Amino acid sequence: MSDVVLVVLQRLDAAAHLLRAAERLAALAGAGRVNVLAVHTPPGYVTISPEASVSPLLDELLAFEETRIAALHEVYQHWAAGVVDASLTTHWSSVQGLADPIVNEGRQVDFVVVGRPARDDDPPTKRAFHAALFKTGRPVLVVPRRWDAEFGHSVAVAWREDSRAANAVLPALRYLQGAAPLHVLVGLRQGTAHPHLPRIFADHGVQAELHVLPLGPEVFGQKLLDKARELDIDLLIMGAYAHSPLVEALLGGVTRYVLAHADLPLLMRH
Incomplete structure (x- = not known):
């Protein structure tokens, strides 16, 4: 099948x-x-x-x-x-x-x-x-409307510890092994413990490189896109967030920002 x-x-x-x-x-x-x-x-x-x-x-x-x-x-x-x-x-x-x-x-x-x-x-x-x-x-x-290139060669995952990020990543794990390397982008608040590479990747035999992005007053969505551009990413995988499940048109801040400004394909799941 x-x-x-x-x-x-x-x-x-x-x-x-x-x-x-x-x-x-x-x-x-x-x-x-x-x-x-x-x-x-x-x-x-x-x-x-x-x-x-x-x-x-x-x-x-x-x-x-x-x-x-x-x-x-x-x-x-x-x-x-x-x-x-x-x-x-x-x-x-x-x-x-x-x-x-x-x-x-x-x-x-x-x-x-x-x-x-x-x-x-x-x-x-x-x-x-x-x-x-x-x-x-x-x-x-x-x-993106004008995107006309291949994607999937250089992939990044915007990770946070919740079900939506995992839901977005799991369907892609079958072909993420073809991305060399796979990058995992994680936000870190000041004073919190340094994150480790999420276990989901090792469990599925996917080699990945962790990148920690400090969380501060700057727009985190822009930090994600800047890092993706720096790494020459051609596909960004992330969860899609809404402020309320009852008002799904009201996107979460990072989701809304990335959707408004991304110039590369996004693989998202709510």
Whole structure:
């Protein structure tokens, strides 16, 4: 049995990069299938002023969505025709809905691939990202919009002693051995004991190098990214944190900062 990767396509300008990232993730994880999902946003989910004529506007929105989905399908077809690994199966699907299709499909796969959030994302794109990261329960590869390089050669793990960090790392342990070396980044508060390399890596036979980052008044998310840049990291693995499980759109400080500023792929799990 091999893994399955789901890639969620929303923005046309990010589609080709996401598909190539999904293909690379499939190669790293030994996945045999990439499912590609494009979600039709129902036309009623848009703010309409009282003065607007509803029927023509809805027709226009329907036409826009049909054009967007058709353009995404064209990008998919071009990518699928050039997939290098002949054993990799690809599948396209397009369904209408909001977050539910992503949640339902995501819970049936091993990894989900989405685009990194951007300020100019429309509400459906933001909704798709949050559904993937906080609702599927799967490791999510978050890809910068312009990222077009391989990843997985130089990997870092942002570690903290809790279940989310372990949940993010465990699915990746099967292929982390190919990263030489693997770096583990740990924050250290003044006056606390110097941390040791987490046992999870030795237990799984993964060689790793520990880097301790002092915690202080500086933004820790920036410290993580600076260290990743210094080490020439091409994939950062970390847990995804929210202030409250009841308000999952409110990201934790480090998660929010890294998502806003990272210029490399992130493998995250809530």
